[in-house]
């Protein structure tokens with residue numbers, strides 16, 4: 001493993017984040033606050049409790065997952081698409097680095113950024129509602145796994161995309177609906193029975209449910225399933241990336 | 254010593270079905286400057302891209318410093334620096350960060366002194382904290398060179414280094430290239446211009462339509478193919494070439510212009526004698542100019558030679 005090169009890529013990518021540090025911090029803080037005003041105050045005043053947890057607190061894990069998933073995909077896909085677009089990818093391809101090292105550098109940087117955003121949201125939420133984290137280690141583990149696996153997914157999209165439209169297509173058409181329908185702002189048990197069954201086909205449900213369990217010790221689906229879901233998603237992304245690596249697909253034409 | 258770069262049976266067929274390289278064999282010696290000379294679309298960039306690992310070959314093998322560029326890509330690529338044809342740089346990053354990044358990317362520890370030396374050499378030191386987007390085109394090209402040199406390559410590829418570069422800078426660049434060669438670097442540069450190949454290269458490889466037509470010592474190639482033409486423009490129109498000039502290889506381009514082809518490499522070009530004789534024949538000169546044989550002329554000659 002050539003850690004010097006990995007570190008170079010990681011640092012270069014993080015520099016991009018720090019160049020826009022203000023924007024990187026302000027926008028999640030702002031959007032979280034808005035969610036609390038709209039969902040917490042307006043809707044929360046009608047729902048007040050979900051399975052023994054105040055609605056304001058209840059939405060915190062979903063809110064974090066929503067941001068972390070979309071940010072991971074956006075940052076990671078842009079991170080690798082941009083060099084392809086402006087042509088600087090030639091240097092990465094001609095460097096003595098393996099694909100695995102490229103992935104660790106780019107995905108590591110994207111995951112770091114979304115992890116930072118997740119933590120910022122958690123801290124911001126703290127100012128609005130009380131949050132007790134029942135299983136902090138699981139919470140952190142889930143958060144990191146989600147950041148990493150969705151950054152991997154974003155990386156794949158960035159390599160696949162041939163233009164900016166395609167780059168935004170997957171997050172917009174697939175991820176956003178799955179996340180919103182995945183129980184970010186409600187418990188699956190609040191849905192009509194038929195929809196509960198449908199929801200179980202949404203992989204994001206398992207992730208949000210597992211993450212929420214680490215906060216409140218209660219979940220829509222057993223925690224084991226959630227762990228399985230995130231592991232499966234991670235494995236799938238790794239397999240696709242391994243295949244891209246083998247074939248040079250869309251990289252070494 | 255064995256070849257620094259050894260290319261065997263290399264072909265590249267793009268997904269579009271276009272054959273960009275057709276069974277190329279080429280050996281590049283350590284410490285030489287090799288110029289790849291060929292028209293647009295000949296396959297020069299494709300060849301370089303495959304050697305550097307940017308594109309996959311369809312068939313064939315490449316070894317750099319004895320390392321296979323695919324099986325042993327780490328060792329092979331460590332030796333290589335590439336200055337691409339297209340200027341592509343991260344616009345928002347500073348010069349010094351961009352150049353330092355390249356060194357780290359190639360797995361070398363930080364060495365600010367080395368980076369400073371390169372930036373000074375390329376007259377970029379004053380611009381080190383500028384963002385790339387604030388630089389002129391020529392400066393950006395120099396940043397690309399600095400990036401390639403940052404990791405101390407033993408083999409340097411310059412893909413059309415003189416495109417969009419003014420005369421002054423071109424001279425500087427050629428000096429830099431010569432200094433690198435003296436330090437033992439093997440250099441491969443592509444160009445459309447015979448003059449550039451002639452001025453820089455120890456050997457010239459002529460490539461067209463994905464095939465290497467020949468690789469020869471520059472002097473030998475120029476002797477064989479490098480001809481110049483002297484165009485003599487006359488004051489008054491002329492019906493035919495006067496008999497007293499029939500001993501020269503003269504051609505009447507139009508009624509006022511005579512063309513004399515001569516060999517730049519031969520001891521005597523015969524120009525003085527010709528001009529004297531022209532005057533003796535009572536012809537008044539209006540203008541005289543010389544023209545180097547173009548790449549196209551060389552191809553025509555080569556094809557003629559092939560047929561012979």
Ligand SMILES: Nc1ncnc2c1ncn2[C@@H]1O[C@H](COP(=O)(O)OP(=O)(O)OP(=O)(O)O)[C@@H](O)[C@H]1O
Pocket residue numbers: 253267268269271272273291292293294295296297298299300338
């Ligand atoms: N990515 C690609 N996909 C399909 N065809 C390509 C690709 N890149 C190059 N080609 C084609 O391959 C041929 C060789 O191109 P290449 O860029 O190697 O030429 P070149 O000798 O570098 O030309 P120039 O002097 O214009 O830079 C051209 O016909 C070109 O259109």
Ligand SMILES: [Mg+2]
Pocket residue numbers: 297298299338412
């Ligand atoms: Mg080219």
